[in-house]
Amino acid sequence: MRRDELEHLLRAASTIAERRDVLVLGSQAILGTYDEDELPPAATMSVEADLAFLGDDDQTIADRVDGVIGEDSHFHRTHGYYGQGVALSVAFLPDGWFERLVIVDGSNTHPGRGLCLEPHDLVIAKLIAHREKDLEFAAALIDAGLVMPDTLLHRLHITTSAAPIQIERVRVWLERQRG
Numbered sequence: 001m002r003r004d005e006l007e008h009l010l011r012a013a014s015t016i017a018e019r020r021d022v023l024v025l026g027s028q029a030i031l032g033t034y035d036e037d038e039l040p041p042a043a044t045m046s047v048e049a050d051l052a053f054l055g056d057d058d059q060t061i062a063d064r065v066d067g068v069i070g071e072d073s074h075f076h077r078t079h080g081y082y083g084q085g086v087a088l089s090v091a092f093l094p095d096g097w098f099e100r101l102v103i104v105d106g107s108n109t110h111p112g113r114g115l116c117l118e119p120h121d122l123v124i125a126k127l128i129a130h131r132e133k134d135l136e137f138a139a140a141l142i143d144a145g146l147v148m149p150d151t152l153l154h155r156l157h158i159t160t161s162a163a164p165i166q167i168e169r170v171r172v173w174l175e176r177q178r179g
Helices: 003-017 027-032 060-069 074-079 119-129 132-143 149-156 164-178
Strands: 021-024 048-052 082-085 102-104 113-116
Touching: 003 021, 003 027, 003 048, 003 060, 003 074, 003 082, 003 102, 003 113, 021 027, 027 048, 027 102, 027 113, 027 119, 027 132, 048 060, 060 074, 060 082, 074 082, 119 132, 119 149, 119 164, 132 164, 149 164
Parallel strands: 021 113, 048 082
Antiparallel strands: 021 048, 102 113
């Protein structure tokens, strides 16, 4: 996905949700901090952006967005990328994540704006999910020097919503990445 495609999704999701703020939780939140030409290919391979909304505890808004611009929608078939409405509760985030959000706001996102996870918070969420694609994403960002293992280890230890076994699995993986 490219930054302009993320901005298009933010515009569409904001309009559908009738909300200004759209949380970007998945891997494409990285586009809030870096343009696609600054990123390794593994970081922009996804054709979806995970989108959530504050106060949407019953996931009504996320479901509406998913229905209009989600996978296999007319939007997806037309543009080749899509926004998946998700609940905020799907992400394991380090304490303080909200204060570190990266704002994507401009004429290309109007009437909305994106609240993108800061790269280290994003990578922690991906590492705790621990799917192969998430590990490849994290490794690519570490190898490119875009996220720092020491910062990731610190954030890992303030991720209070994750189980101890998840934290240990990620700690071991990060220690291997540090060499």
